[in-house]
Amino acid sequence: MAGAYKTPGVYIVEKDAFPNSVVEVDTAVPAFIGYTEKAQNKGLSLINKPFSISSMAEYENYFGGAPNDSFKIKKLEAELAEKDKKSENTYFSENDVHYEIAQEGHRYYLYHSMKLFFQNGGGKCFIVSVGKFADKKIERSVFESALDELLKEQEPTMVVIPDAMSLGFGDCNTLQQLSLAHCGERMKNRFAILDVHQGYQDKNTAVADADEKNCITQFRNKLGTSFMAYGAAYYPWVNTSIVQVTDLRFTNFINLIDLKKILSDDIDLTMQAPNKKAEIKEIISKIPSGAEGEVADPEYNAEELHKSLFNLCPMYKNVLTVVQEKLNLLPPAAAMAGVYTRVDNSRGVWKAPANVSLSAVLSPVVNISHDDQEDLNVSTTGKSINAVRAFIGEGTLVWGARTLDGNSLDWRYINVRRTMIMLEESIRLATKAYVFEPNVDNTWITIKSMISNFLTSIWKRGGLAGASPEDAFSVHVGLGETMTAVDILEGIMRVTVLVALSRPAEFIEITFQQQMQKS
Template identity: 65%
Template sequence: MAGAYKTPGVYIVEKNAFPNSVVEVATAVPAFIGYTEKADNKGTSLADKPWRITSMSEFHEYYGYRPKDLFDITDLPAKEEGKPTPVSDFKIGKSEYVLAEKDPRYFLYYSMMLFFKNGGGACYIVSVGTYGQSIEKPKLAGGIDKLLKEQEPTMVVIPDAVSLAEADCIALQQASLMHCGSQMKNRFSILDVYNGYRDRKDPAAGDCIAKFRNALGTNFLNFGAAYYPWIDTSIVQTSDLDYNNLTDVAKFKEILTAEVNQSPLAQDKKDSILAVIAKVGVEGDPSKPDYLSHEELHKTLFVVSPGYGNILLTIKKKLNLLPPSGAMAGIYTLVDNSRGVWKAPANVSLNEVVAPAVNVTHDEQEDLNVTTSGKSINAIRPFIGEGTLVWGARTLDGNSLDWRYINVRRTMIMLEESVRLASKAFVFEPNVSGTWVTMKSMISNFLNGIWKRGGLAGASPEDAFSVHVGLGETMTPEDILEGIMRITVLVALSRPAEFIEITFQQQMQKS
């Protein structure tokens, strides 16, 4: 300023020619919470610490590999009066058997595989424990609290929640919704339906959807979405498994021995196969010519014993049954990056998915999508010639005209967070018309760019949005005396064409 000049000379004064701009925040950065093999960064512990990764190779580096899933083999129990008929997992000869997973099922690793296979990118991992530990609600809930200080995550996914007891799973999902809708207000929760691999008419477990809706409550439903059913995937391959996935070696050898003895093979061939089976679980002498390493023994058993192949296929099928939240986080990321957050994450095929665990029909989806309780559940359905598609785009607040659709809720989160962060530069600036005009121009320019990309509905910018600020318009003299600047932003968000009605009508012949 001229009053500051006291020595004669030439002074250069630079002035900014352009106003501040709003930078669009990232919309597809999920945070996964669960159990891992390890949590280590070259000697530094990553336990209970949100850590950003961008690929599965980085996950392997910091958090290790898949869990060692163990299974018990038992004979098929006899039918009891008044109870459902037991179902066997596999059959060898005339005998039927059941395979039951022994330890808690850790879903995080497999969900990460699904996430990256379906278009996932940058994400955060919160490891709350390691394999071998019991899955506990307080630990997983503590993982949610660790995200309070992280600004970047925009989604919360907890695949291991479904390994808890049903009441604990629901309580954890309620905590996730509260974190997104009350504490942070800038992220979205993707939920799995407990026992979502079962049919709704399953007599043993009851209606899993009704139980989910009844227990979830009514708070912050527009900050979350749920998907049904679970999905049969191809993440786990037979080559990833062997007899070390079984807990009872003696029972395993007994089953294969019975299979060989019942086979029509010549006795000398039976004896050679039985000799191979006898080596399972017994450490041999590497110097002897008949010694078989673990890998050689596994390959030999797979060739000579059909029963062994059946056991591994059954284990593979059970491990490939996964909750869909990890895949959906990948779909959200894929759609956001290719079309924008304003495009509904639906009518998109799922990769590495063989089929849904339950085939939901057109009529059965009616109650999932539209219900009196308003808690819409998005269906995952198979379509001939198209594969497995996500066939729903509703939040859990399905009765709300404002927040019925996932893309509407997430688009508003993006707009609010982008403008909020850009507006921090004007905190403590003079609350006068010059500041108001600058902020109005900044927000309008940002929204105009979103409209041009198809994020807002309207034939012109005036139809798509409007920004209001000023004394007598959004503020009173008392507001200014109290240091409050009020800005009102109106936006017309695009909504998906969920129902398309095409009318056909006959007309009179004209010639």
């Protein structure tokens, strides 16, 4: 200022010509919570510490590889061969003999879900390891602690917990409620992507571990009513191509004595050539079963033995194929996190993440008809569940775009909720620069101009509805408009932003009518 000058001379004063700008925040940075093989970075533990990665190679570097899933196989009597629809076990038949394969211990979903995420367009994300596979126990409390740790991170915009599907129904349901509260109450800037517990079951089949009629009913009835606008659920689970049959070995079975007998019996049943039969049975006998008194083969090579069995014993290959299909059954939330990322990057967060094909997905586990989806999409409870459906010639598509608050006209659609989160966070971070600035006209005009410029750019890209910026949004700030004299005395600046968000054309009606011949 002129009054500060003491010595005669020429002084240069530079003034900012342009106001601060609003920078659009990232919208697709999911945080995945689950168990890992390891959790280490340069000797430091990453257990319960959110850690950013951007590729599957980085994940494997810091968190290790796939879990060593273990199975038991047994032969069934003919009358027991029909599949128990409540069971998670896999049933199959070979040469009129019936078998059951059951997984031993917990199923860890995170590793394969991460592959599904990156296959569907995923990018930067956070991993919160709650423990190692060696812990042998899945507990709800460790997931709750991970959600508390995520409160310290500002970047994540989505929360996905694939391993919640290995909890019992009650614990899974409670954890999903906590996820919604984390997103909608504590952070207010995140979106939870939920799976339906036991969502591999048909919606008309009663499920185990619950007192409700089916998986959809139990999911809706026990989820509560709080913060539904901050989450979306998807059904059914999907058959993927993530796990290859070459990833599996006979070492994935813990009852190798039974496996050897099953393979030998099948050879006796199907093989006619005596020499060939003896050769294959000799190879089968070399599988180390751990039986008492068994003499180890000094030339034993697990990999060579596996290759020989795979090439010469059809039953062995079929058993591994059944296990492969079981491991490829995955909940869809991680794939949807990838779809959100892909759609956000290509079209913008305001585009509904629906009518999009899923990569590395062969089919939904349950085929949903048009009539079946009516109850999923529109429910008296308001808890809409988005369908994953197969269409002839199009593959597997996401066929729903609703939040769990399906009866709300404000927050019915996923893209509306997520767009509003983006606008709120972008403007909030930009206006932090004006905290403690004078609460006067000049500041008000600057803030209004800054927000208007930002919203104009969003409108030009199709993020807001309206033929002109005036139709799409308006920004209000000032004495007598949004504030009283008392507000100013108390140091409060109130800014009101009105936006017209674009909504998807969920139902398209085309009317046909005959008309009179004109010529």
